[in-house]
Amino acid sequence: MIQFRKYLQARFFVLGMALILQISTAYSQEHPQLNLTKEGVAKIRAELGKVPLFDSSLADIKEEVDAEIASGIHVPIPKDFSGGFTHERHKKNFLILQKAGVLFQILNEDKYAVYVKDMFMAYAKLYPTLPVHPQERSYARGKLFWQCLNDSNWLVYASQAYDCIYDFLSKKERKYLEMELFVPFANFISEGNPQFFNRVHNHSTWGNVAVGMIGLVMDNDELLQKALYGLKTDNLTAEMRDNDGGFIKKEGQKVGFFANVDEPFSPDGYYTEGPYYQRYAMYPFLIFAQALHNVKPEYKIFEYKDSVLLKSVSTLLNLSDSDGDFFPINDGQKGMSYYSRELVTALDIAYLFGGQNPELLSIAEQQGKVTVDDAGLAVALGIRNNEAIPFTKTSLELRDGPEGDQGGIGILRNEGMELVFKYAAQGLSHGHYDKLSYSIYNNGNEIMQDYGLARFVNIEQKGGGNYLKENTTWAKQTVAHNTIVQDETSHFNGKYEIGSQHASVKSFFDAESSEIKIASAKESNAYKGTELHRTMALIKDENYSFPFVLDVMRVTSDSLHQYDLPFYYLGQLMKTNFSYDSPKSLEALGTKFGYQHLYLEGKGVVNQDNISLNWLSNDIFYTMTAVSDKDDELLFTRIGANDPEFNLRRDPGFIIRRKNVKDAIFVSIIEPHGTYSPVSEFAVNAYSNIKSVKVLQNDEKYTAIEIVFTNDMVKTLIIANSESSKEAKHMVTINAKTFQWNGPYYLSNK
Template structure:
């Protein structure tokens, strides 16, 4: 039997048969997929007509291809003829109607398909249906094969490769799906000429288009994708499914070794951004709930373990996912995990990833710390390029105006968070499940992120065209394996970056320090956000949190009638709930889950704190109502010196509250200029922690920094000095 299924051989399917019904990870994964298919099959086979994006018809076609794929693979594994009959009937029924269908109505400038409102979804349908077809082709009659291939798959390939040729070769996330689906379909029907177009591009040069061009041009040298983890994880599915198919059909290409194993590099890049609870950071248009259980990351975990390296981090990923791909790679990972069941939670460590094709457009740095109780803390600083890759159409502008964005995590929760995108995915009554208007009006705007807003205007004037001309600049990183504070006690990590001219005539520098010391229950996060300008401006430092305000050390007035914080750039969607003046260091504590969090902030004369909540000017109730507060300061040059402290414990069920007040009492700025920033953390026991950061450019481990404060000279070598008194 010369023809083989695309993603597993007949022999490998037979090997998987031994795991059916077993209490192993692969056995449970097979059982879950059988249950899913058995629950869907009684609904019968329906080939719906056209419908709205996210509507019934859309979702039925989607569920059809998902369960068609399941039926094909599970038939090979279980030899249950019902699955064969189901998959055969489904494919035949689609083949009978597909070429007679008019094109759908596109709801944006993306090209429509015959089933879906955009070709992206139709690409996905073809990819999964082709995989299913390859699993059952050997059981079909010649007339069934001819019908399915001629009236369904060849018609689809004509549309994607010829009719929509300008989109086929585009170097983009959507382009990945286009070439992968076409290549997999062409392999399934033995059309090598189209396979070659999918791999090498329409011109055959591996540069202007095709899978190889996608892999070599779409990601930074560290594997980062400019649109962010949410879209990056979506790209992993076509990458790994097509790569695995190529490796099985044409191993001589060496697809897994291409460009220094770029497939592994880019998979590890998105995996390594995940928070310790598995969710992915909401950079650019992103869901706040997307996590490493996503199928693309699941595929990457399984195939990387088989094709690249059998390391403990991938085992830990699989343990967290609780599911493996029903495939020989999933069986290998499951067996390995059986022999290492006590593997700790995954930990990619502290790292930096560059952004841009040559790594020239800033990037993202992540600090991680695991304490003696195995609790993970994480701080993420994003300073890459604007996450817009609008090569296909304007709707693909997924970039947010949030340079120098910060997210913080510990005690199994993100306690300083990003709003994420404004979208109710596949909920058709909510604007068709598409991005809501408030996504542009609020979610993309700078105030929706944890970074400074100048004069209540978004970075780069809220203009994608302007933003695409700018990107962040790494200043330095001091990661866990490099950290040393010279004091002999405590552990120190740090990251620093610049955003220059995001506002005309203003430079910004953000230095984030993770400091572990015995005085504090969890590592302190010290955030030094420096604004550099010759003219006075109004600076807003927003803090997005979840939970309940517990305590402040300043007076404020809660408003009895509500107005908005501002009129544009997202401010029109914020209710002003209350505000107060601050003349010295301010402290705000809130409760989230079982943990207390305090933000202790330096302040100058006429500093102000504004408490706000999303939901204003939102007649359709599209926005989630979430709290935030804003530290506002008028100044030319200014340093926001802020300390985030996690402390205490609360359990409502047993009415227990411990350490609801933290150890840091106030923060004082002692010095700030182009040479250095020096701040004092004043503790409640009278002790002082002095934090000294070099602001010199071209800094390295051996750089000497020296300043004078009140007649006292402070000198240190390297990036940072921590001085305790």
């Protein structure tokens, strides 16, 4: 870093002279103009050596690009899936191209422009010779990569590099590159693959932006209009689907970039595919928005749909745990976080164009880097000037659907505990069949897990880094989640066409009280003739160290069924209060809808009103205490059956099974309550503080739950099942005691 500072100081005089020469012609130049602007370059050069975070970010990319320049130009014939050599080489190329272009503008050293030019010339020579990629798995094969999605990644980044060296190239060179590489590339992505380009999906967002970005650089309005509004005509049919089974295009559905902002984003900035894919799509959404703002301000893109693109960045940050890892809602790889390059870019742009929210600066400090452009400089200056304040994650509800009327995600937070309650729409082709599911975190550690996706992204050994078949047979299925399964069949029979037509309905959400954060929702379409109604509360009592979760799942049906309620706890089982038998050999619990991937490891019987499981995870004890029925079956499971290639994690599970009933209620408490020190070898408060849980009343109007603690304190929660408005007045008598209150629920203590 010291060497780099000396290097910057040595460059100041040269850059100063260059600036004098450029000032007289600055307004006649058109490039760079997308995300790095000529005005921005002047500001950056004036601040070099004075803004630590920007300087270190610049030093990092200089070191990386210099190493690549020394290694030469590598443009291999494409042949591999994700994770393979050719895939990773072309991926590295587009990342380096963009960085080298930036370095040329900021440092004014021709070697970076020469490198970009030489790389483009190599691609211009190769591209016309390429057929579609030899790997045939994708519904839309690319040329450089196995899918058009990655080709679009390449063009989004390459467009920025072209913008940076545009004036360095001669007219002849520009014409050659555009005719041999950029225009054919954009036409292949769009006209050549309408089933990819004319969609509402994160894939097509990348495709739209790729075509739009190169269109802006070349001042090609035809390409820009295709990007913004999609192809005017196409040959799509109802039978054309993506590789996850989702519909490509609905009848009369709008397409193009604006449609991909309109449809997947809710008014709250929630992206219906879930945070993992929202993170992935934020780069093209925000990078193109910034370019449109700079080049075509008449579109007022940052004001579009009530500034939803800017709003979505804070929304996405709130969809992460205390460590910054995104909640794995729908298809989501665990461990993906706001430290990703996409979020560095999105955050910097949101800061510059979204009112310079100082809370975003604290996340940028954690990220430890900024983009080396106009937006990154603004963030780095804010941090240098000590303007950062903490980004506070609170309990909140994020609505789903373009109008915010397709359910949502409820996030309840209290003293390190985070409860994520999902009552959202299907989530396009990346959605899972898990209505009214939930997951729980304690200071960033998963306690009750959502499995996420079955994929090892960019690891070639595992299916070429692509989705594994177990993503469909296990991860998407209802039994893979903490929610009700009826008759061992997934919600909507596991069919996207049905699930995409429905969303759950919120009953109420309230996070105003410090004592209780609570959300409630209903689902009446997952199973014909059956309604699910789940209420989840995060309750804190000053007598105990941790908040606990109360889960009330009501099921009403017009016919007899078997109901399974799984719990995917993470940790080592310590103790139960019921007996169980373990088989000598393991067999799968079922044959389809995910049951074929569950080993049955034990079967217990109920001999009391409450059952409990006690386990240890990350040196904290947890107990699940559940109301039980004498005929319940208690099943210990383990993921991994019928998985000879070991594609699935061998995580534990527990299922409460109730057979041959129409209506049912499942009530449980998940409670953190103690600690263990491996150093001192002391276990403190290792047993539950709950003495009993009881259903006092359960009917169409009210459900009342009584919780008795070991110190004999009693809490009673009453839920209004049919009238849940804040203004509604209620009165109910239970065991000769009358309760009166306003609103959808009542919590009493005695």
